[in-house]
Amino acid sequence: MTRVVLNADDFGLAPAHTRRVAALRAKGLLTDVSLLVNGTSFDAAALGLREAGVSDAGVHLCITGGERPVSSPRDVPSLLTGDAFRAHWPGVLLALMAGRIRRAEVEREWEAQIARAEGAGLRITHLDSHQNLHLHPVLFPIAVTLARRFHVPFVRAPRADDPPALPDAPPFSRLRARLLASLGGRGRRLLDAAGLPEPPRVLGLAEAGHMTAMRFARAIANLPEGDYEVALHTGDEDDITRARYHWGYDWREEAAALESGAVAAALAARGIVTVGFGALS
Numbered sequence: 001m002t003r004v005v006l007n008a009d010d011f012g013l014a015p016a017h018t019r020r021v022a023a024l025r026a027k028g029l030l031t032d033v034s035l036l037v038n039g040t041s042f043d044a045a046a047l048g049l050r051e052a053g054v055s056d057a058g059v060h061l062c063i064t065g066g067e068r069p070v071s072s073p074r075d076v077p078s079l080l081t082g083d084a085f086r087a088h089w090p091g092v093l094l095a096l097m098a099g100r101i102r103r104a105e106v107e108r109e110w111e112a113q114i115a116r117a118e119g120a121g122l123r124i125t126h127l128d129s130h131q132n133l134h135l136h137p138v139l140f141p142i143a144v145t146l147a148r149r150f151h152v153p154f155v156r157a158p159r160a161d162d163p164p165a166l167p168d169a170p171p172f173s174r175l176r177a178r179l180l181a182s183l184g185g186r187g188r189r190l191l192d193a194a195g196l197p198e199p200p201r202v203l204g205l206a207e208a209g210h211m212t213a214m215r216f217a218r219a220i221a222n223l224p225e226g227d228y229e230v231a232l233h234t235g236d237e238d239d240i241t242r243a244r245y246h247w248g249y250d251w252r253e254e255a256a257a258l259e260s261g262a263v264a265a266a267l268a269a270r271g272i273v274t275v276g277f278g279a280l281s
Contacts, residue, residue: 002226002228003274004220004267006031006232008032008034009034010060010233011034011035012035012042014040014238014241019044020251021255031275032126032276038070056124058128059117061143062130063079063086064088064092065088065245066084068085071108076106093133103142110142125153155187156184157191159181159185160181160184162203163201163222200228203228204219204232208249212254212257213257213260213263235249236251236252
C-alpha cells in the first residue's frame with residue numbers, strides 16, 4: 001500500500017497566498033499544511049483551518065526569510081539582524097558556522113512558534129522548516145527535543161534513497177536536494193534514538209515551487225510502496241509576495257494542478273491513497 005501526504009509549506013505567508021491554500025485544504029485537495037507561525041497571515045490561516053473543521057497541522061519552523069520572531073527580539077538577538085531574522089538561508093548557515101547563533105535562542109524561538117500554533121487550537125502532527133534549515137546538524141537535535149516536548153509524531157527528514165529529482169529540475173536544486181537527503185539520513189537516526197516514529201519519505205524538494213501536474217504524474221509513476229510526503233508550495237501571489245519573496249515559485253501553477261483534478265487522477269491511476277500526517281500516526 002502506498003500513502004501520500006499532499007502537504008503545503010509556508011501556510012500563513014501572505015493574505016492571498018493563505019486564502020488559496022486554505023481553500024485547497026478545505027476541499028481536501030491538500031491533505032495537510034505546515035504553518036509559518038510568524039507569517040503575516042498566520043491568524044487567517046489558523047481561522048481557515050478551524051472554519052474547515054481541520055484541527056491538525058504542522059509547524060514550519062522559521063529563523064530566516066526576514067520574518068519577525070514570535071519571541072521578544074531581546075530574547076533571541078543572535079537570530080536577528082535588526083528586529084527580523086536574516087533575510088536568506090546562506091546567511092543563517094554562515095552565522096551557524098561562525099558560532100554566532102545560540103542554540104538556546106533557536107530552541108526558545110521554535111518553542112514559542114509551536115506554542116503559538118497550539119494556542120490557536122491546533123494539534124501539531126509534524127515539524128519541518130523554512131528552507132529546511134532544521135536539517136542542519138546543529139539544529140536538528142533542537143527539532144527532535146521540541147517534538148518530544150510537544151508530543152509531535154513526525155519531523156521531516158528525507159532519505160538518500162528517496163525517489164530522485166526529475167531530470168528537468170535545476171542543477172542547483174538537484175544538488176541541494178541531495179544534500180538535504182544526506183542530512184535527513186543522519187536526522188532519522190536521531191529520531192530513532194529518541195523513540196520517535198520514522199517520518200514518511202519526501203518528494204518534491206528539488207521541484208519546490210514547480211510541481212506542475214505533469215511533473216507530479218512523472219514523480220509518482222514508479223513510486224515504490226510506502227508512505228511519502230510531497231512538499232508542495234501551492235498558493236497565490238499578491239503585493240506582499242511579489243515585493244518580499246523572490247524565490248521564482250509558481251505558486252499559482254501548483255495550486256492549479258490540484259484544482260484541475262490532474263493530481264487526483266494521477267494518484268487514482270496508481271491506486272495511491274492520500275492522507276494527512278494525523279492518519280500516519
